[in-house]
């Protein structure tokens with residue numbers, strides 16, 4: 001079913017105002033740099049952007065819409081409905097109208113239900129919008145295996161394939177692989193997109209990393225990661241790529257579409273290259289051993305569960 005062959009996806013969580021970048025992300029990127037990154041992505045064949053209404057405190061979708069219109073390239077838009085409260089009639093429809101206005105488009109390529117809250121009601125409305133042609137493909141995000149199975153059954157009944165699952169995955173967070181969700185996706189022709197494959201910068205070269213409020217909290221983990229960095233550096237040298245690209249390539253080699261927060265031209269270039277790198281089974285094994293032995297603790301694989309109200 002997949003006419004969207006996603007090799008890598010540009011995350012836009014860090015796009016936004018200068019103040020947002022500086023305070024929360026440790027550095028800001030000028031609008032012109034983000035725009036240049038979009039042009040560079042185009043040149044490197046990366047066309048898929050992952051967005052949501054709250055990214056960049058509400059600014060990311062508007063920036064994307066403006067720049068995409070100016071550049072005039074062909075883009076694939078991944079956007080989401082985030083159910084922060086219980087289902088209310090037409091809540092998805094109203095939210096989608098705002099997305100389309102911000103993104104300056106008449107439809108969304110892939111629309112994800114961001115959390116498994118009142119799944120049946122929210123998905124029913126998303127199915128309606130898909131039948132109306134406002135959404136091309138449907139995905140679910142932060143869902144566990146049982147929730148994925150339930151969603152797929154619902155979509156099957158409606159004659160609409162489940163496009164994908166978008167969950168946290170990285171070299172340091174492989175729970176969705178260990179508990180069988182990744183295999184289930186593969187067996188059912190469902191794409192698996194991994195978010196935060198760089199663990200917010202933790203899986204990049206510590207020598208080149210800029211300090212940020214996030215890295216302040218990471219410092220305790222970094223101390224546990226010397227051996228992992230050593231193995232990542234050795235693999236990076238062998239393939240003539242950066243340490244960050246090893247983390248991205250690792251995911252791509254595991255059948256996970258790497259979603260990476262990019263706001264600078266070199267980052268999209270590196271992401272496009274990394275998605276093509278073939279790691280050997282021995283390299284993958286050494287990376288996983290070093291990651292498992294590090295004992296580093298990162299964002300939980302199921303960290304948004306607290307936002308899902310108990311079933312009534």
Ligand SMILES: NC(=O)c1ccc[n+]([C@@H]2O[C@H](COP(=O)([O-])OP(=O)(O)OC[C@H]3O[C@@H](n4cnc5c(N)ncnc54)[C@H](OP(=O)(O)O)[C@@H]3O)[C@@H](O)[C@H]2O)c1
Nearest residue numbers: 011012013050195196197198199200201244260261267270
């Ligand atoms: N569905 C969900 O619930 C969910 C949740 C979270 C995230 N997401 C999606 O996943 C995307 C990725 O997550 P994220 O942005 O939070 O974190 P991330 O991709 O794990 O890490 C972003 C960090 O990595 C740095 N970076 C990016 N490319 C690099 C490169 N080539 N070399 C060195 N450093 C590099 C960035 O640097 P700079 O500081 O220079 O930008 C930033 O500090 C998000 O943007 C969003 O689209 C989805």
